[in-house]
Amino acid sequence: MTLRTLVQLTTGITLLTCVLAVLGVHAYATGRAQRQALVERLSAAGQIETLGRRRRFAGLDRRLRRTRxxxxxxxxxxxxxLDVTPGEFFVGMVAAVAGLWLIGQATLAPFFGPIAGLxxxxxxxxxxxxxxxxxxxRxxxxxxxxxxxxxxxxxAGLALRTAIxxxxxxxxxxxxxxxxxxxxQLAVGISMxxxxxxxxDRLPSRELVVLVTTLVLSHRAGGQVVxxxxNLTETLEERKETRREVRTQLSQVNMTSYAVPALGVGSLFLMNGVKDGALERMTESPLGQTAVVVAFGLYTIGFVLIRRLSRIDV
Structure with a gap:
C-alpha cells in the first residue's frame, strides 16, 4: 500500500466519521424536539408533574412491574x-412493616412483632x-x-372525541x-x-358503567346521544343525593367498625401498662399465643361483618 493510497483511505474514513457524527447530532436533536413536544402536550393535559418528579428505586420498580x-x-x-411508583410504594410498605414489627416487639412482647408487621x-x-x-x-x-x-x-355538533x-x-x-x-389514548389511535x-376498570362504579355504556352504544350506533x-344527567343527580343520604346514615356504623379493633389493640397496651411484662409472660406459653391469635381473629371477623352488614349498594 503506497503512501497516497493510505492518505486517501484515511481521508475517506475521516469524512465518513464526520457524516455519521452529523447524522447522530441530527437524530439527537430530533429526538430531543419530539420529547419536548411530548412534554408540552402532557403539560397541557395536566400530567407534567408525573414526568418532572425524580423517581426513586428505578431498578426495583422495573423488576416489580414484570411480576403479577x-x-x-x-x-x-x-x-x-397517587404520584407514586410501585417500587416506591413497595419500599415504603416494607419500611412501615419493619418499623411496626420493631415497635410491637419492643413495647408489647416479641410475639407481637410479626402480628404488628401483618x-x-x-x-x-x-x-x-x-x-x-x-x-x-369524587x-x-x-x-x-x-x-x-x-x-x-x-x-352543538361536536364529535364525541372532541366533547371528551x-x-x-x-x-x-x-x-x-x-x-x-x-x-x-384516543389521540394515539386507541379505539373509543x-x-x-x-x-x-380504573374507577369501577355503577354510575360510570352506565355513562360508558351510553357513550359506547351511541358511538357505535349513532343514536340520539344528546x-x-x-336523561342520564337527571338520573345521576338523583343518585348523587341518594348516595349522600345513605353515607350520612351509615357514618356511625362505619366508625363502630374501626372502633372495635382499636379497643382490642388498646386493651393490650392497657394490660401491659398495668403490669409490666404481663404480655410477654402470657405469650411464652402455647396456650397464651393461641388465645392472642384467636382474639385477633375474632376482632377481624367482627370488623369484616360490621362492614359487610353496613354495605348498601345504591
Whole structure:
C-alpha cells in the first residue's frame, strides 16, 4: 500500500466519521424536539408533574412491574391517583412493616412483632382501597356535570372525541385527569371502546358503567346521544343525593367498625401498662399465643361483618 493510497483511505474514513457524527447530532436533536413536544402536550393535559418528579428505586420498580403483583399494584396505584411508583410504594410498605414489627416487639412482647408487621401490610392495602374509594366518590360526584358538558358539546355538533377533550379541560381532578388520559389514548389511535373500558376498570362504579355504556352504544350506533345524556344527567343527580343520604346514615356504623379493633389493640397496651411484662409472660406459653391469635381473629371477623352488614349498594 503506497503512501497516497493510505492518505486517501484515511481521508475517506475521516469524512465518513464526520457524516455519521452529523447524522447522530441530527437524530439527537430530533429526538430531543419530539420529547419536548411530548412534554408540552402532557403539560397541557395536566400530567407534567408525573414526568418532572425524580423517581426513586428505578431498578426495583422495573423488576416489580414484570411480576403479577407489580402489575396489580400499578393498576391499583393508577386508580388512587397517587404520584407514586410501585417500587416506591413497595419500599415504603416494607419500611412501615419493619418499623411496626420493631415497635410491637419492643413495647408489647416479641410475639407481637410479626402480628404488628401483618397489621402494617393490612393497613397499606386498606390505605390504597381508601384512596381509591375516595377518588371514585369524587369522580361520581362530577359525573352529572360531565354528562351535562358532553350533552351540550354534542348538541352543538361536536364529535364525541372532541366533547371528551373539552370535558377534560373544563373539569377539575379527578374527572379532568381521567378524561385527559382517555383523550390522549384516543389521540394515539386507541379505539373509543377500549379507552372508555379502561376508564371503567380504573374507577369501577355503577354510575360510570352506565355513562360508558351510553357513550359506547351511541358511538357505535349513532343514536340520539344528546337526549340520552340529558336523561342520564337527571338520573345521576338523583343518585348523587341518594348516595349522600345513605353515607350520612351509615357514618356511625362505619366508625363502630374501626372502633372495635382499636379497643382490642388498646386493651393490650392497657394490660401491659398495668403490669409490666404481663404480655410477654402470657405469650411464652402455647396456650397464651393461641388465645392472642384467636382474639385477633375474632376482632377481624367482627370488623369484616360490621362492614359487610353496613354495605348498601345504591
Amino acid at each position: 403483583l407489580g402489575k396489580r399494584l400499578e393498576l391499583r396505584l393508577a386508580a388512587t391517583g 397489621l402494617g401490610i393490612w393497613a397499606a392495602v386498606q390505605f390504597l382501597n381508601w384512596q381509591r374509594q375516595q377518588r371514585i366518590e 369522580f361520581i360526584g362530577q359525573l352529572p356535570e360531565l354528562a351535562r358538558i358532553m350533552a351540550n358539546a354534542t348538541q 377533550g373539552m370535558a377534560a379541560e373544563e373539569l377539575e381532578a379527578p374527572a379532568g385527569e381521567e378524561l385527559a388520559k382517555v383523550a390522549n 371502546d377500549a379507552a372508555l373500558g379502561e376508564l371503567a 337526549s340520552a345524556l340529558r
